[in-house]
Amino acid sequence: MVGVDGTGTKSSFLKARNLDKIYYRGEEEIHCLSGLNLDVEKGEFIAFMGPSGSGKTTLLNLLGGLDKPTRGTIFANGIEITSLSENMLAKWRSSNVGFVFQMYNLLPVLTAYQNVEIPLLLTSLSKKEREEHVLLAMELAKIVDRRNHYPSQLSGGQQQRVSIARAIVSSPLFLFCDEPTGDLDRKSGDEIMDLLRSLSKQLDITVLMVTHDPHAAEKSDTVLHLEKGILIEGKPLR
Secondary structure, rough: OOOOOOOOOOOOEEEEEEEEEEEEEEEEEEEEEEEEEEEEEEEEEEEEEEOOOHHHHHHHHHHOOOOOOEEEEEEEEEEEEOOOOHHHHHHHHHHHEEEEEOOOOOOOOOHHHHHHHHHHOOOOOOHHHHHHHHHHHHHHOHHEEEOOHHHHHHHHHHHHHHHHHHHHOEEEEEEEEEEOOOOHHHHHHHHHHHHHHHHHHHOOOEEEEEOOOOHHHHOOOOOEEEEEEEEOOOOOOO
16 A cells, blocks of 8 residues: 555555545534545555544545545546546446445345345346356355345355345445444354455455454454544554
8 A cells, every 4th residue: 555645656546635524513513534645556455443433434435435525536546536426426336336334235035146136237237147247246255055045044144245245246346345244253254354355356356444343454454543534554464
């Protein structure tokens, strides 16, 4: 990683400059992020840590195009996503980003296969092409043998594998993970972290993860800490 101060000389794959995010409670300004700079290279696995309310999830939402900063710019693979319209930003997310959440967000009335297929239903892919993509993603997530099971028939770790398969089925450049092991026991959590790290290296996906768990953060390349909306550079772990 180039750094968090914006002084790197290389062209970063994901670059944030002078990010501010302000929320308003009546006339009160709540500064969630303040002047944040970040450079991430392609294929890196970054973990963000910090106390509750430090701005971790807000930062992840900004970098993933789910929200826009009050001030500042974000460039992803050369595209300034902060200047895109809402429609263009939605198209950018569908083509470039996969999301993994703590609570899986699977539809209970659909099988594992059908849940993974959801991002492809609005594409021009044929049914056969969709099937190829879905089965490949489920094989990579090591959950293809449960493709006909419903979420209620799966363990927490298995459900998270389905959500990871759904996140990678469109071959995204970025994977944004918000507490991906927060609802899992240690063994399942370790397996999910090993899977995320393997996918990062195998598919050259850039992974950015928010976690409270130092054990999970150790699986990343670098841990960065947020304190009251300010990013503090950590040390590379590998």
